[in-house]
Amino acid sequence: MGNQTAIRGSRTQSLPRASQKFPKGRVCEHPDCNTMISTYNRRERCWAHAEMRIPRLRGRKPASDSA
Ligand SMILES: [Zn+2]
Numbered sequence: 001m002g003n004q005t006a007i008r009g010s011r012t013q014s015l016p017r018a019s020q021k022f023p024k025g026r027v028c029e030h031p032d033c034n035t036m037i038s039t040y041n042r043r044e045r046c047w048a049h050a051e052m053r054i055p056r057l058r059g060r061k062p063a064s065d066s067a
Pocket of ligand 1: 028035
């Protein structure tokens, strides 16, 4: 953990928003969970309680149609 202030790759425009960080010190939305949510995590729950919507494509999906 540290201060990551550098955003490289794109020039910084003077946007009204300060940054895309999320409030610090959030905890999991689950009432019975005190897991801290990362500042960069946009979810409201920890990984354990987050809606696991991981598609079943691990790796490449098979090419069903080859031109
Ligand atoms: Zn949780």
